[in-house]
Amino acid sequence: MKRKIIEEITSAQKILEAARKEFARHGLDGARVDRIAHKAKVNKAMIYYHFHSKDNLYQAVIDDHLSQIGSFIEHTISEEPNIEKLLLQLAYFYNEILTKREDFVPIFLRELATGGERMRMAFKKMITEKGFHTKLKQLMDRGKESGQFREMDSLQAIISFLGMNMYYPLTASVINTVWEIKDEKIFREKRPTEVVNLFLYGLIKR
């Protein structure tokens, strides 16, 4: 067995990184195994040695993304029982994930286009394990009961909140042109607070 010194990058890693970019740019069908091999500077057979098939490699790329997102959740979102802070954490989380992990956005979009089968369950698991599902709903329902929030459908509101957060980073390539957003960076940075303000202002009873 060839010993791999820790600092050395294994060919499996090189393949995975090249694949991440290739699949992001071209999707599963548009991606070319030869191109991945070339970019990773490994022999094509190495891809089949380590990953067995193109589909398998693609799934590995997705799993890698999901696990990194999972661990990012861990040290971004605390057990926060204050709804304002929780919403702000979530807003920053979505913004970061979709802004910094650029390669993930096109993969996510294309997965949605094919029904999202590959990610559905992973996301569900993530969210139920962290308890967002119940926690967010609870906080909103409690707000309604206490009279702090107005009457509305909590789930509809939550989906609206997600939409406010995720829509722009997912569609920026088109939105920037259509709505003439010149400084994308600043616009992105301002999003989380702007979104949370609008949302909370839209909930709190007057």
Next chain:
Amino acid sequence: MKRKIIEEITSAQKILEAARKEFARHGLDGARVDRIAHKAKVNKAMIYYHFHSKDNLYQAVIDDHLSQIGSFIEHTISEEPNIEKLLLQLAYFYNEILTKREDFVPIFLRELATGGERMRMAFKKMITEKGFHTKLKQLMDRGKESGQFREMDSLQAIISFLGMNMYYPLTASVINTVWEIKDEKIFREKRPTEVVNLFLYGLIKR
């Protein structure tokens, strides 16, 4: 020249319809010309006779979608100077477009994934021609000046509104599972009013 009686479906139409479905399911790279020919029940060469290339056919499908969306805008959204009614019209418009024209959603998502080059300009043209860009911003800015609305970034708010409207229909396949939405139909129907209420409530000064 073969005379085409009005009721008869031309082979070009049959191809376009089959292509619409094929490209929606599989994307440009995943789509198979042979499969389109088979589904349209025409000889494969007919596709090249009428559309010259696979790329060209794909663009024809997109153009068809865009023109149908364009004409749908025409008789859905009136010259409405009342912001509440305008927002409601927009909310219904987005909901209808993304719910009834199912084939468009995956194409839109995949186009976003590749940078949206093919649609960017068409959308920009649509929106500037109808004057939404300036009109919406104007109405919001006027609302702020008159003291009806609170202080906020109009453009950020508009993008939030778009996100609230479009995010769910674009991601329903995943969202329904993750957030345990059982009756998708009812959830979709309730969206427009729910979204407009949240948005306006979030804007109006208290």
Next chain:
DNA sequence: CATATATATCTAACCATTTAGTTAAACTAA
């Protein structure tokens, strides 16, 4: 009206390339 002609529509068979995946042998380190 009949015939010739140009033009649009359509088909079966074909082709050049590309592509995912394989193989058998070589190399490397414990």
Next chain:
DNA sequence: TTAGTTTAACTAAATGGTTAGATATATATG
């Protein structure tokens, strides 16, 4: 010696696109 790692060359199938010719229809002409 053993087991993991790497390579060059190869293959079978799929795929976008072509071609040469057939068929039908409109139009012009005598």
